[in-house]
Amino acid sequence: MADMKPKLLIVEDDEGLQAQLKWAYEDFDVTIAGDRASALAALRAEEPAVVTLDLGLPPDPDGTREGFAVLDEIMALKPDTKVIVASGHGARESALQAIERGAYDFYQKPVDIEALGLIVRRAFNLHEIEEENRRLADKVGEDKTVLGGLVTAAPEMAKVARTIERVANTNVSVMLLGASGTGKELLARGLHDASNRRDGEFVAINCAAIPENLLESELFGHEKGAFTGAVKTTEGKIEQAHGGTLFLDEVGDIPLPLQVKLLRFIQERTIERIGGRKQIAVDTRIVCATHQNLEAMIGENQFREDLFYRLAEIVVKIPSLAERPGDATLLAKHFLNRFSEEINPKVKGFAPDALAAIDAWPWPGNVRELENRVKRAVIMAEGKLVAAEDLDLDEDEDETCEALNLKSAREQVDRKVIRHALARSEGNISQSAKLLGISRPTLYDLLKQYDLHA
Numbered sequence: 514m515a516d517m518k519p520k521l522l523i524v525e526d527d528e529g530l531q532a533q534l535k536w537a538y539e540d541f542d543v544t545i546a547g548d549r550a551s552a553l554a555a556l557r558a559e560e561p562a563v564v565t566l567d568l569g570l571p572p573d574p575d576g577t578r579e580g581f582a583v584l585d586e587i588m589a590l591k592p593d594t595k596v597i598v599a600s601g602h603g604a605r606e607s608a609l610q611a612i613e614r615g616a617y618d619f620y621q622k623p624v625d626i627e628a629l630g631l632i633v634r635r636a637f638n639l640h641e642i643e644e645e646n647r648r649l650a651d652k653v654g655e656d657k658t659v660l661g662g663l664v665t666a667a668p669e670m671a672k673v674a675r676t677i678e679r680v681a682n683t684n685v686s687v688m689l690l691g692a693s694g695t696g697k698e699l700l701a702r703g704l705h706d707a708s709n710r711r712d713g714e715f716v717a718i719n720c721a722a723i724p725e726n727l728l729e730s731e732l733f734g735h736e737k738g739a740f741t742g743a744v745k746t747t748e749g750k751i752e753q754a755h756g757g758t759l760f761l762d763e764v765g766d767i768p769l770p771l772q773v774k775l776l777r778f779i780q781e782r783t784i785e786r787i788g789g790r791k792q793i794a795v796d797t798r799i800v801c802a803t804h805q806n807l808e809a810m811i812g813e814n815q816f817r818e819d820l821f822y823r824l825a826e827i828v829v830k831i832p833s834l835a836e837r838p839g840d841a842t843l844l845a846k847h848f849l850n851r852f853s854e855e856i857n858p859k860v861k862g863f864a865p866d867a868l869a870a871i872d873a874w875p876w877p878g879n880v881r882e883l884e885n886r887v888k889r890a891v892i893m894a895e896g897k898l899v900a901a902e903d904l905d906l907d908e909d910e911d912e913t914c915e916a917l918n919l920k921s922a923r924e925q926v927d928r929k930v931i932r933h934a935l936a937r938s939e940g941n942i943s944q945s946a947k948l949l950g951i952s953r954p955t956l957y958d959l960l961k962q963y964d965l966h967a
């Protein structure tokens with residue numbers, strides 16, 4: 514269908530050139546404008562993704578004033594438009610100035626149709642990628658979210674979420690098993706929020722982070738004067754969770770004597786503060802998590818079997834990030850959105866090579882690692898797109914060592930460096946060439962030679 518072609522607006526006052534350019538871009542839905550007014554009318558009516566703009570327009574055909582006015586208005590009206598400006602002989606200065614004011618790239622007159630075609634196509638590609646990034650990022654907020662901020666598109670994880678939603682309104686104890694950073698705490702919170710205890714408190718205690726001698730008092734509380742330093746009566750976490758949910762994180766780290774006491778609480782549903790004499794009834798839902806193998810610990814008498822069965826009425830295994838195809842990039846976009854808003858609003862998305870690197874990385878630290886790396890990358894990003902190198906994922910260096918011969922090793926390095934430069938400069942040829950220390954024609958040759966585009 515003709516109207517499905519990508520829309521290109523050509524702003525050019527030379528009629529001969531107008532015809533020539535229109536003819537050269539059969540793949541696009543081309544609109545031609547010869548001056549400022551018709552250019553802006555076309556921008557509003559057609560919303561083209563890409564515009565080529567001759568800076569010398571009437572009534573100032575030999576200057577740049579009119580062209581810059583058009584550029585400024587386009588950037589104000591629709592800043593995601595990719596504007597490619599034409600610069601006449603010796604007008605490099607104005608071309609660079611145009612880029613500073615938001616233009617995407619420039620080309621030298623007289624027009625080399627083939628070179629300009631390449632720039633135009635790259636501009637469309639980049640626009641499409643940015644659009645896609647925005648679309649996905651918008652979607653992340655809506656339908657991909659279940660259970661209090663859980664973002665996933667992986668069936669394995671959706672199943673976990675469904676299980677949790679199904680048991681939320683019962684009082685069964687839930688044990689969450691998963692490697693570090695897989696989202697155990699997030700799911701425990703989600704469970705609480707989905708339950709009819711949501712108006713009560715969600716009280717989390719990390720049993721591995723508290724010294725053994727303090728853990729008992731943290732859990733059960735103490736009366737004033739129960740021990741040296743107990744200057745006032747203090748409620749324990751269990752009591753605080755009355756009417757709500759108690760999340761015992763790293764439950765495998767509870768020492769054996771305390772396991773006995775915890776078991777007694779679960780059986781009787783009452784506690785006694787340290788140094789106290791009265792039994793206090795506590796109504797709480799227990800959720801626990803661990804990355805340890807409790808069954809093995811039971812075998813070694815490190816963990817009580819009777820406590821295990823009380824805590825693990827439902828066991829939920831959380832897959833690692835590597836076991837959830839597609840989730841790494843989805844979550845990366847989600848975090849990028851969040852952090853760019855908070856930290857660095859000019860960052861709009863990922864360069865294609867960054868997404869490829871995210872997808873390929875094994876993520877040993879799971880979602881927590883991903884979150885940290887994206888945060889750092891958003892802080893470090895210099896342009897609108899986060900590049901692969903901003904993520905600092907160490908690439909496999911022996912890629913180069915395994916090369917067939919010196920020529921192919923060089924080619925691999927070339928490709929890598931060029932991709933980095935393109936990502937860094939958001940696909941801008943002039944800037945990439947500058948970063949690489951080569952001329953634009955040389956870069957075009959290399960792109961052709963290596964069949965690199967986006």
Ligand SMILES: Nc1ncnc2c1ncn2[C@@H]1O[C@H](COP(=O)(O)OP(=O)(O)OP(=O)(O)O)[C@@H](O)[C@H]1O
Nearest residue numbers: 662663664692693694695696697698699880881884
């Ligand atoms: N599916 C997800 N969607 C959105 N955010 C997530 C998801 N999974 C994890 N996170 C975020 O990743 C970080 C780590 O998650 P969480 O603390 O729940 O993991 P954990 O398994 O408890 O990790 P650890 O073992 O390190 O304590 C948190 O900031 C959490 O909000």
Ligand SMILES: [Mg+2]
Nearest residue numbers: 694697698762
């Ligand atoms: Mg945790």
